[in-house]
Amino acid sequence: MGRISSNQIIALIMAAFSVAYLIGAYNIPAFPIPRPIDSDLIPKVLGFSMLVLSVILFFQRDKGEERDAAAQDTEETARHRRRVIEVLVTIVAVGVYAAVLRSAGFVLASALLVGGLAWFYGFRRIFWNIGVSIGVPLALYLIMTRGMDIFLPPGILPI
Amino acid sequence: MEAFDSLIYGFGIALQPGNIMYVFIGVLAGTIIGMLPGLGPISALALMIPITFSMDPASGLILMAGVYYGAIFGGSTSSILLNAPGVAGTVATSFDGYPLARQGKAGKALALAAYASFIGGTVSVIGLMLIAPSLASVAVSFGPAEYFALMVLGLTAVVSLSDKSLVKGLMAAVLGVMISIVGLDRQTGTERYTLDMLELVQGIDFLVVALGIFALGEVFAMLLAGDNGSHQRQKIGSLKLSRSEAKEIAGPVTRGSVLGFFVGVLPGAGATIASFLAYGMEKRIARDGDSFGKGNPKGVAAPESANNAACGGSFVPLLTLGVPGSGSTAVLLGALLVMGVTPGPLMLEQRPDVFWGVIASMYVGNIFLLLLNLPLIPLMARILEIPRPLLLSLIVLFCMIGVYGLKFSSFDLYLLLIFGILGLLMKLYGFPSAPLILALILGDLMEENMRRALQISNGDWMTFVNKPISLTLLIIAFLSLFLPMIIKPIRRRFAGKRQQPA
Amino acid sequence: MGIAFRGILKASLLSLLIAAPAAAQADWQPTRPVEYIAPANPGGGWDTLVRSTARVIQEEKLAPVNFAAINIPGGGGAIAWAQIAADRGNPHKLFAASPPLILIPLSGRSRVTHQDFTPIARLITDYSIILVTKDSPFQTVNDLFDAMRDDPTISIGGGSAPGSMDHISIASAASAAGLQPNQINYIAFSGGGEAMVSLLGGHVRAVITGAGESQAQLAGGELRALAVSSPERMAILPDVPTFREQGIDYTFDIWRGIMGTPDMPAEAVAYYQDMYARMMESESWAKTRDQLGWIDAYQNSEDFARFLDEQQAQFRAVLGELGMLQN
Structure with a gap:
């Protein structure tokens, strides 16, 4: 006992979020011409609803739904840690992709993303990997820019 | 038999060799565009305006309409196989389509989607032929109060969509509405929750959230579950539907088609809303409603028939009122204007060739789509045979392209990432995502129409009860919320009593 | 279909005869494809203006380069405006504009105003x-x-x-x-x-x-x-x-025109304003305009600039009366 469940942690986080959301709602400027319902009413209703729901969630008895998460906690093996790292690396990769897309260009950035992630996830057929990770973005690039006149950043590639 | 004459007249135009070719090209291009996540029909249609400029208006619209409904037809493929919806109208299809694919029944799910789409499309064409001229009055009868009631009815599905925990489902729904109202408030022009970022002023695009929470969130969840190392191949399964399965989905498909058609006729709704309403309705009335979201064939059949039927229905406001119900039909309207056809009340008298020709061509187009898609299914489903690590990284790429293609903004890619993480967290801690998506679609429309109605009535809330359509919809909403609470325990008790002696 | 096609053919042949010598007189010409921006999604008023004028320019061979239509949606136009305003002096970037370019900055939702851009020409009105x-x-x-x-x-x-x-x-x-x-x-x-x-x-x-x-x-x-x-x-x-x-002394223009990057070189402005003037005399334009129900309302760069300032003053007054003026 004494430990709070993951639901309760979520409830606390969402309660804090609701308060921040409500502060935002109270700062929505009033419309100069009176309206029956102004811009701030629905956000206030939403903020209070979320707050009430968080309180209910906090005091709700766990029905054992959270066993999975708990089980994973105890099974703190290297394998699990490796999987968490995989997720984190994917998140970082997506962020870097968004940051360099314009400068590096669509084909290069996409090829590195696909090839790098596939290799990292354990795809070891190197020729297949290179072929697909260059071929798919290149084909898409040509379809979209040539076939459909949709602009994609060319970046450093001369096409 | 006026409808019959119009039908013959329409087919006379649609079956001209040139127009048959345009239908075929249109639906082929549409299917491909729909299948590729991120290539929506809007930009494809905009690009066709110069091509159609010098064409006969009937042929031009036949071609462009083919792209439009072809894309909705094809959009289900990536929803089912990858959990990455290609167009907004097929997001609801992934709720049950993707679980089916994971259970090794991808072939069945795709075939189901194709048949349901075909029937939905056909029903809407028949509906158009029989009652299109009188449907304009249906569209016109919906004002702000009526739309508000319709959105409330749609939102009651949140309760049935929050399978395990009602509290968590409601929290997800509230969050969905919160996301939907980010941006400029159309009733006052005030910015809400834009955090002073220009990129947020026009709100968050629905597909960014859907691709983030479903597709990217699913990739994260698979990685976390260690579902990537093994090179195990997924089965595609049989394409055939058994007689009992066909019987089982007959009801959902029929209801979905009719519902979808009428929702499509309303200029303020559209295919996406139709698919969600149909899904929510079927889940509630099905005896096995609990298995929705876990790979119930009805959960594919209902939204797929509804979105295609809505697609056909949306031609009513477009052609007879000149009002587009969605981004795609807005581009179609622009194209028609460029071709010198002004849609409106006189369309039926002035350009019957365009009106009846396009409707008849949709009948032909639907047959083409079915014939085109069924043989493609085994081929498409082989996507699942790609080794998992490579497939996952390709899904990540397709999500990014899909989002980038919306506005060409890197900002949206960061948003996608945030929603991907949110999707993973929701999955880990047992929050259902369907209520969030439903509330996201309906939330701001509900608010907007409620405030519009109150602005018209000068703040009098009775406006929602005084109007017969609005009152009816609200009563249905009320009943659908509280009737199950009364009926279910009774039904269960009966079922229990009957089982005990056996 | 036949008639329409012949019309275009005739129009483009005619314009070849007219356009070729006129283009030769200009002392500045675009050398790269022009980025032709609609600050919104496909389908709206700006998009229609950009796509149809790009097509007329191409059909009538009014420019030696292609006018590539690009959609930059977001912020009611403010995203595109911010990007274009940063591209100071670039003579190969134009965009479609209409009253929101004045109204949105006045309501405080854009960091740049119409005065940041170079007016090229007003084209049409409703x-x-x-x-x-x-x-x-x-x-x-x-x-x-x-x-x-x-x-x-x-x-x-x-x-x-x-x-x-x-x-x-x-x-x-x-x-x-x-x-x-x-x-x-x-x-x-x-x-x-x-x-x-x-x-x-x-x-x-x-x-x-x-x-x-x-x-x-x-x-x-x-x-x-x-x-x-x-x-x-x-x-x-x-x-x-x-x-x-x-008996109500009131007129209101829903104008649409073309604007360029800040400080666009004067030769480039002269080139584009003349090009649009010639475009609006072409047969292909007449057809497009009539199909879309537009009304010609051409103004060159200088008149357009004056018109925009007047509009801003007028809108400022109305927004002030409504209590909605933010800037």
């Missing part, structure tokens, strides 16, 4: 029109305004948010008729079409929208127009009286 249903008791715009004076709850639908075009237009008209602009019960819909459908269904009492957009509904006979904001009656709507005819 006018505001007030519509009621055919069996409405209001016969003239004064009937409507008198009724609104007695009963400020009378609902007037429009196709854009408060503080943008349709609202400004009805507010200015009412103000010119002696009403308090902030006492109008303006109902914002997400497009002129949606507003007209609401009027057809009897959900609002009147609608203000663009005259071009309302043509089909007026022809259908279910709706009736009370007044149009043009200085004289419009050729396409000869039966609709102007505000002025009914």
Whole structure:
């Protein structure tokens, strides 16, 4: 006992979020011409609803739904840690992709993303990997820019 | 038999060799565009305006309409196989389509989607032929109060969509509405929750959230579950539907088609809303409603028939009122204007060739789509045979392209990432995502129409009860919320009593 | 199809004869494809303007380079404006503009204003029109305004948010008729079409929208127009009286034009403004314009700049009366 469940942690986080959301709602400027319902009413209703729901969630008895998460906690093996790292690396990769897309260009950035992630996830057929990770973005690039006149950043590639 | 004459007249135009070719090209291009996540029909249609400029208006619209409904037809493929919806109208299809694919029944799910789409499309064409001229009055009868009631009815599905925990489902729904109202408030022009970022002023695009929470969130969840190392191949399964399965989905498909058609006729709704309403309705009335979201064939059949039927229905406001119900039909309207056809009340008298020709061509187009898609299914489903690590990284790429293609903004890619993480967290801690998506679609429309109605009535809330359509919809909403609470325990008790002696 | 195609062919042959010597006279010419920006998604007014003028320019061979249509949606245009404003002096970047370029900065939602850009040419215009249903008791715009004076709850639908075009237009008209602009019960819909459908269904009492957009509904006979904001009656709507005819001194232009990057070189501005002038004399343009129901309203760079400043002053005053001025 004494430990709070993951639901309760979520409830606390969402309660804090609701308060921040409500502060935002109270700062929505009033419309100069009176309206029956102004811009701030629905956000206030939403903020209070979320707050009430968080309180209910906090005091709700766990029905054992959270066993999975708990089980994973105890099974703190290297394998699990490796999987968490995989997720984190994917998140970082997506962020870097968004940051360099314009400068590096669509084909290069996409090829590195696909090839790098596939290799990292354990795809070891190197020729297949290179072929697909260059071929798919290149084909898409040509379809979209040539076939459909949709602009994609060319970046450093001369096409 | 006026409808019959119009039908013959329409087919006379649609079956001209040139127009048959345009239908075929249109639906082929549409299917491909729909299948590729991120290539929506809007930009494809905009690009066709110069091509159609010098064409006969009937042929031009036949071609462009083919792209439009072809894309909705094809959009289900990536929803089912990858959990990455290609167009907004097929997001609801992934709720049950993707679980089916994971259970090794991808072939069945795709075939189901194709048949349901075909029937939905056909029903809407028949509906158009029989009652299109009188449907304009249906569209016109919906004002702000009526739309508000319709959105409330749609939102009651949140309760049935929050399978395990009602509290968590409601929290997800509230969050969905919160996301939907980010941006400029159309009733006052005030910015809400834009955090002073220009990129947020026009709100968050629905597909960014859907691709983030479903597709990217699913990739994260698979990685976390260690579902990537093994090179195990997924089965595609049989394409055939058994007689009992066909019987089982007959009801959902029929209801979905009719519902979808009428929702499509309303200029303020559209295919996406139709698919969600149909899904929510079927889940509630099905005896096995609990298995929705876990790979119930009805959960594919209902939204797929509804979105295609809505697609056909949306031609009513477009052609007879000149009002587009969605981004795609807005581009179609622009194209028609460029071709010198002004849609409106006189369309039926002035350009019957365009009106009846396009409707008849949709009948032909639907047959083409079915014939085109069924043989493609085994081929498409082989996507699942790609080794998992490579497939996952390709899904990540397709999500990014899909989002980038919306506005060409890197900002949206960061948003996608945030929603991907949110999707993973929701999955880990047992929050259902369907209520969030439903509330996201309906939330701001509900608010907007409620405030519009109150602005018209000068703040009098009775406006929602005084109007017969609005009152009816609200009563249905009320009943659908509280009737199950009364009926279910009774039904269960009966079922229990009957089982005990056996 | 045959006739249309022959028309284009004839037009382009004609323009070859006219355009070639004229182009040779200019001392500056674009050397790269022109980035031709619609600050919105495909399908809207800016997008239509960009795509149809790009096509006419290409068909009539008015420029040695391609005009590549690019959509940059977001912020009601503000995202595109911010990007273009940062590209100071680039002579290969143009964009479509209309009253929101003035209104959005005034309501504080854009960091740049129209004065940051180089006006190239005003091309076309449309006018505001007030519509009621055919069996409405209001016969003239004064009937409507008198009724609104007695009963400020009378609902007037429009196709854009408060503080943008349709609202400004009805507010200015009412103000010119002696009403308090902030006492109008303006109902914002997400497009002129949606507003007209609401009027057809009897959900609002009147609608203000663009005259071009309302043509089909007026022809259908279910709706009736009370007044149009043009200085004289419009050729396409000869039966609709102007505000002025009914004793209200009020006109309103829904103009559309082309603007360029900040500090665009004068030679480039001269080149483009002349190119658009020639474009608007072409047969291919005449066809496009008539199909889309546009009205020619060409102004060169200098006149356009003056016009924009006047517009800004006018809008500033109305927004001030409404209490919505932020900047």
